[in-house]
Amino acid sequence: MAVPLNVETVRDAPKVLLHDHLDGGLRPATVLELAEAVGYDALPSPDASGLAAWFLATSHSGSLVRYLEGFGHTVAVMQTxxxxxxxxxxxxEDLAADGVVYAExxxxxxxxxxxxxxxxxxxxxxxxGFRVGTARAAERGRRIRVGCLLxxxxHAARSREIAELAIRFRDTGVVGFDIAGAEAGFPPTRHLDAFEYLRQQNSHFTIHAGEAFGLPSIWEALQWCGADRLGHGVRIxxxxxxxxxGTATLGLLAAYVRDKRIPLEMCPTSNVHTGAAKSLADHPIGLxxxxxxxxxxxxxNRLMSDVSVSGxxxxxxxxxxxxWDRLQWFxxxxxxxxxxxxxxRLALIDDVIKPGYAALMA
Structure with a gap:
């Protein structure tokens, strides 16, 4: 008989995370302690619970630009x-405790x-840090592999430099490249030299596209830049x-995305918070x-949106x-x-993910 599906049992299921920002996932108490250590005095709250509440309230504004303001505080304490x-x-450690077996x-x-x-x-x-956290998680019986995306x-002009950095470190933990930030006014085609370099180096990259901007952002990311995955992609x-x-008719771009099996890195709660979707029930992920x-x-962003993969x-x-079958499919x-x-990838699917879900669906 299948195990009941709730947040506790989902936490025990093996999960995979592809879209998670390091500076958007700090523990509130850590933000406070790091701020004290470096003399940063601009935090909006002096205690962990108040700080967590502030980040969530700021994020749940319906505006991507407003959502991004919270990163000013986390980045400020991440300079050493x-x-x-x-x-x-x-x-x-936190991802492993949530049952994530592979994360980028x-x-x-x-x-x-x-x-x-x-x-x-x-x-x-x-x-x-990832090596240290992975080892600590293993000591607690939680196995996780963490890959890094640079x-x-x-809106800046360092993408080629960061792409070269990703290639320099690809044998020691960096698995790919990304561009992020406000979409409107900053199309991915501004960074074509970086993407061309990565393709020449047989490297992988994803592009934030179709979150706060529409189909042109997705089209450019795929057809001009050659993205392997789409960060968010909700506007497809x-x-x-x-x-x-209920019959659905796909346009040429949507059909291309589906036919080519282009992965969509969907972040439902975050999309509701930034206004990309009105509610979870209205989120395009269902369709x-x-x-x-x-x-x-x-x-x-686990801190900003107060979310976990299990949640x-x-x-x-x-x-x-x-x-459970649909969660396994995801x-x-x-x-x-x-x-x-x-x-x-195949080893994790065959040896970890499928056996883990089989035990829950038995």
Missing amino acids: PDALVRVAAECA VRFAPELHVSGGLELDAVVEAVLE TAMR VDDITVAED LADLRFRVTVNTD EMTALAETFGYG TVNAMKSAFIGFDE
């Missing part, structure tokens, strides 16, 4: 090697140099027409999953009536879409 190691280690966590090295660190030193500190800010729904009888797009479930999956199950989709080698 010790801080970066600690934050990355706690990230790996992204951050923008260029945002962590105001204290005098060189880009290479920033990456080295974060990778060391992000370039789309604008290219789908649903008739009164896209039914139409068999390659949908994956992600957190985006996201449980909320989707409650909203759309999903069972998980396998994500593992298939990871930026590590085929044999490694």
